[in-house]
Amino acid sequence: MVSILLINGKKQTKLSMFNRLVQFGDGLFETCLIEDFRLLFWSKHFSRLEKGCEKLRIHKVNEDIWLKEVAQAFTLSRLNKAVVKIILSRGESTRGYGYEKNIKPTRIIIIYPMFDLPWQYELGVCSSGYACNQLLSEIKHCNRLEQILARSELQEQECIMLDENALVISVTQGNIFAIRNQVILTPSLVNCGIEGTRRSVVFDLAKELDLQFKICSLSLFELLETDEVFVTNSIIGIKPVSKINQKLFNNHQITNQLISAFVFSKNNHSLSVLLKSKSSYLKVIFVFIAIFFLLLWMYLENGIKTNNLDM
Numbered sequence: 001m002v003s004i005l006l007i008n009g010k011k012q013t014k015l016s017m018f019n020r021l022v023q024f025g026d027g028l029f030e031t032c033l034i035e036d037f038r039l040l041f042w043s044k045h046f047s048r049l050e051k052g053c054e055k056l057r058i059h060k061v062n063e064d065i066w067l068k069e070v071a072q073a074f075t076l077s078r079l080n081k082a083v084v085k086i087i088l089s090r091g092e093s094t095r096g097y098g099y100e101k102n103i104k105p106t107r108i109i110i111i112y113p114m115f116d117l118p119w120q121y122e123l124g125v126c127s128s129g130y131a132c133n134q135l136l137s138e139i140k141h142c143n144r145l146e147q148i149l150a151r152s153e154l155q156e157q158e159c160i161m162l163d164e165n166a167l168v169i170s171v172t173q174g175n176i177f178a179i180r181n182q183v184i185l186t187p188s189l190v191n192c193g194i195e196g197t198r199r200s201v202v203f204d205l206a207k208e209l210d211l212q213f214k215i216c217s218l219s220l221f222e223l224l225e226t227d228e229v230f231v232t233n234s235i236i237g238i239k240p241v242s243k244i245n246q247k248l249f250n251n252h253q254i255t256n257q258l259i260s261a262f263v264f265s266k267n268n269h270s271l272s273v274l275l276k277s278k279s280s281y282l283k284v285i286f287v288f289i290a291i292f293f294l295l296l297w298m299y300l301e302n303g304i305k306t307n308n309l310d311m
Helices: 020-024 042-056 063-077 145-152 197-208 220-224 253-266 278-310
Strands: 004-007 027-035 038-040 081-089 106-113 121-125 158-162 168-171 175-180 183-187 212-216 228-233 237-244 272-274
Touching: 004 063, 020 081, 027 042, 042 063, 042 081, 042 197, 063 081, 063 106, 121 228, 145 158, 158 220, 168 175, 168 183, 175 197, 183 197, 197 212, 197 228, 197 237, 197 253, 228 253, 237 253
Parallel strands: 121 158, 121 237, 183 212
Antiparallel strands: 004 106, 027 038, 027 081, 038 272, 081 106, 158 168, 175 183, 175 228, 228 237
8 A cells, every 4th residue: 555654744754763652652643534635624633633732732733734744745645535644743752751841743644545445334342442531532642552452353344442331432443323213322522532523523414404412421232222323433434333243223314314414515615625726737737748749849840850951
């Protein structure tokens, strides 16, 4: 799989061993989607990144710098649709957990080709779950050992992660929703879990569709008794769940409503950032064609003159 990597705006692949991202996972990240040259739902990603900086007291990076470097990496990739991972490390330090107040953050941009996705998911229950820590909840920090442990024994496409009280929190790579009596339910993330950007989009869509939603505590038993279940993240969007353990979910009526509204919202250009226009590619192509014909004309003209001299 071909990928493009920028570190602090430069194409490189080496990161110092003194970087706190390597030593402690001391940083934040966002996984975004680029479709048709547009960075989808960027404002929601950037807002969460800023929130993470505030919680972890990492120096913020100007939004214009992020967008410039994402556009730079995307241009180098020559892709039309891609996954972009944005990583913000606190920076470099010699040893120990402490750091200087003026530590300079490290910016990392990685561009991957988009991959195929299933149209629905089967879920199991993870053997490893979340520890509660309100200081680390909701944000997307780089310490993801809980998810790594949870996925290490994964047998289904995804698995449900529980907290210390055996309450449903999320799946390993996204948020989880249930629908009961036409009310959308999703777990509270006050104590642990990631506040997904598409979770926020679902709330927006529910309001537009005049659907009720509720943030609540949800046990595994209660989840299995609901009418519909779906999962979300920034890459898969909204996907229905067809099975949890042995329980089948055949009803996706409201989920499909949300999916249709979500597809429409992706095409709302006010919710995305244009990285470069298609016309710029056409201009480049036209320039190359013009140069080709100019060189061809010069070559033929020179050949005609040479033949005339030989005569």
